[in-house]
Amino acid sequence: MATTRRSTRISATAGHDENKLGVNANGRVTRAKAAALDTQPITGQGTQSALVAKEVNGGQIKSRKRAALGDVSNVHKETGPGEKDVKQHAAKIVKTATSTNVSRSRASRAVNDGITDEEASVQIKKNGSTSVASGTRKRRAPLKPITIATAAQRAAKPRSKSSASSLVDETIDEEFSDGNKENEDPMLVDTAEKVSSESQDAVTNEPDKHEEAVHDWDDLDADEMDDPTMVAEYVNEIFDYMKELEIRTMPNPRYMDEQRDLQWKMRDILIDWLVEVHTKFRLLPETLFLAVNIVDRFLSLRVVTLDKLQLVGITGMFIAAKYEEVFSPSIQNFVYVADSGYTEEEILRAETFMLQVLDFNLSYPNPMNFLRRNSKADNYDIQTRTVAKYLMEIALLDHRFMRYYPSRVAATAMYLARVILERAPWDKNLIHYSGGYTEEMIEPVCNLMIDYLVKPVKHEAFFKKYASKRFLKASILARQWAKKRVEQIPLPSDLNIDSDEAEEQEST
Template identity: 50%
Template sequence: MASRIPIRRGRTAGAENDNVVSARPTHAPSRAKIPARAAPLAPRPTTSKVAVASSKTKATEDDAPSSAKRKRQALQEVTDLNRGRDSKTEARKIIGLPKKAATRPQDENARPQVSVPPPPAGVRRLSSRQSLIPVRQRMVDLDADDEEPVSKRPRTSSVEPEDAVGAADALAPEDVSENAPAVDEGPDEDVDTDSEEWEDLDAADFDDPAMVSEYVADIQVYLKASELHTLPNAHYMSAQTDLTWGMRALLNDWLIQVHTRFHLLPETLFLAVNLTDRFLSHRLVSPDKLQLVGMSALLLASKFEETIAPAIINFVHISDNAYTEDEMRAAEKHMLRALEWDLSRYPSPVHFLRRASKADGYAPAPRALAKYLAEIVIVEHRLVATPPSLLAAAAMWLARLALGEGRWGKMMAHYAMYEEEELLETAGWMLRYVLKPVEHESFYKKWASKRNMKVSVYMRQWALARWDEGTRPNLVKDLPGLKLEAREAQKTAIKALEAEKQLAAAEGESGSETEAEAEGEGEAEC
């Protein structure tokens, strides 16, 4: 049986395989010279690798396939023959045949062992959170008072995890006495008519898996921590020898046109601007390549955020063939290498705006105005290094103030994750931009359309009615007067609404009397 198995030539050349080459015949007929069943020599006390491999092979011969068993028998015969010829080569390893591991019975439910290499030096993993698989496989004890397992209880923003730290602890509401006396809403008092305790709006969404209310608190804490890793350098333009902040604003104003023409998502535009700023923070760019950088950033952002991204030929066409497709691809690769392929950790301000708008009851007017104010970061370089969460909260606060809602209660502070005092500086920069003469036509016209409720026109008129054009208002000083004005406007609106209701009720009563008189006249005629 063993004489029919051909012996391959050794894989490595050298003195280690000299005995194998000399012992192996050169043609097939002479293979019969090797004895079919050579009796093994007496084992010698040795610690060589061959002895260890032989003991392991004998232990698994019965479980191995027939072909593998025959190959190992032939290999053992050649090894024994070499040992008999030269005692000096008994510890030498014969690699004439590749060793095939014997098949061992495997458990069908056994989890494969995966070796994860450590990250390279200087690279941090996105999260150090452990896998949820062992948690799901762990048996959960039932609570004595509830029928559901503990792991299935709804954990929303009102039920903090035991190890929640940082922003989640800062959002905890303060204790308020239930027997506190009522405060008279006078015109000179800053009264917060919102509920004293913030309400958990996520508890009602526990049955909806799309809302992930069980993990919403963890998601908010993670996004607020990860946004700091994707902020560009606030002073990167000082390192650019040929660029200015005006060129950046002009580029982003043109990107707004392209973004509107392609009907892309708001997250795509914010991500494209963030990629451009981060790339310019690390690389020097000439003015003739600045547009190529912006187009590549918008292409990468659309591939990351959109379901169907525009083709490169569309970017080449919309730029009037300023660059070729090959230049676009080369710029895309260069940008990815410069950013170390890190595109996923940037949380858009739109995400935080949705969270704050939920606390505001999804009112359409404040939401649209806050979107416009948040996009000011695209053309205003003084807001480049502002975290997206702070940007969204300041935009919502200023939008509510401009619409006559001057209260920032505990509900809004909890879901926007910032108190009112923390928003004044960022909102002041937004207000200063609104008071400037209109410089970026594409940005202004985008939000002056009827589709966007003409919020840019309204915001500019509201600001110019209170400050002169080009001034730098101080919100810390002017805030009490603005809140008083908002309360007076709200009271006036409430009175007007009540007057309309009374007028409608009076018209309904007069109409019913007229109908009754007409019916009476008709009966009299009959």
């Protein structure tokens, strides 16, 4: 059933009329009538419209009908008795601004407080332009410059006919320089002319910086300029700095001569155990490279006994995990993998001591950083990269690679991985993005890697790690290829042999 709406009509004489004596239905005085009640009460009979305005002039009430909101603007506003003085004052302001060369905008802003924009513009037009017609003030001559301009330089100075200010400046310079010709130093003038001629010759002989340099490799970073994550704009400076850092963070390749209780084969056992710990914790490859670098650098600076060698290794891994990992294992985990051979306090004390010895310098550019750069020229081949990672970690376990820079180890690993997988030859792009390493520079390190591969397995944890499907069985593939290759092309006989192997050969 449709609801009926109650229609209520309120008459003009009802109590809800706010215009009647300024009192509403509740008997309260409205704000609209409060001021009227204070001056003079309005008496009248009948209805009054809400649109009727009242004006009080000399005690008489004058009513006029107008449109709603008609008195908001000043379009129909009549001139009041005090507005003539305001206009006269505004005209004086405009006249003063015109005579003192004040801009129209400033004059209009000064006038707008008293009159409208239209009246202000009329006053400005009556008084004329704001430019100075007469009585131009004479400009002061500027201070004497340090270098005196010669007549030839002034003649060669370009003039702009459209600019009056430039002509005035040149006239003042000429008058100033002509008045001081007697005081000019001929040696100073000749020197100024000579310097200006040499600078012009240097500008003409300078090569065009926008001209692209000619090179025999492809700029693979140009397509990544819009990608902020690749920092292609600074990539060359970054790797130049890393090439400097790898020199500073190199360990002593013969530090075992200073260790009384240690031998190289003990180090090999320690690093193989660290590889196993690294695999169990599933840490980043950078963590393993930094841990081994910390151990070697510390052993290069301090003599360590045999019972503290494992403490140095586990502490190096603990420091590297803190530096590289987002979520590093807790110290309790390292105590557990060390079979509780060391307490938490001993590991923490060893951490403090090792960092002090290394001067808190952990900025080691490991081979993984350079391998990522090399992979750009290799089109990011996942198989080549996996085999190269296996070959790079050989340099961690075999101390004979300690004398080579990480960038050279990474370039050699990429080169040998491409040879094993029968990829394209080592071209200009690979040479450039590997850091400038040619095949001749790579060959000695490559022979050491092949020599390691053809020998029996000494590091079981390392071999098993890369024999899994996760790493494409890279250790098995590389050893099979190395044995076939040595049968066809024997290795040179002048390879570096460590002292331990030399003793074993002598004994046999």
